[in-house]
Amino acid sequence: MCGYEFDERTGKNCQHCGKSNCTTVHCPNCGYGNSPEYEKEFEIIKTLKKKLSF
Numbered sequence: 001m002c003g004y005e006f007d008e009r010t011g012k013n014c015q016h017c018g019k020s021n022c023t024t025v026h027c028p029n030c031g032y033g034n035s036p037e038y039e040k041e042f043e044i045i046k047t048l049k050k051k052l053s054f
Helices: 036-052
Strands: none
Touching: none
């Protein structure tokens, strides 16, 4: 969110939501949380969008 780039493996894993096995990774700079699963879904959507564009 803040634009800081970091390796997801070095980010802090979520410890706030209370879920067991939560994979949300938080930015070490601003603390914004992002789930790696969403990144995979966005890539699939981008690929489909390109294939459907004329």
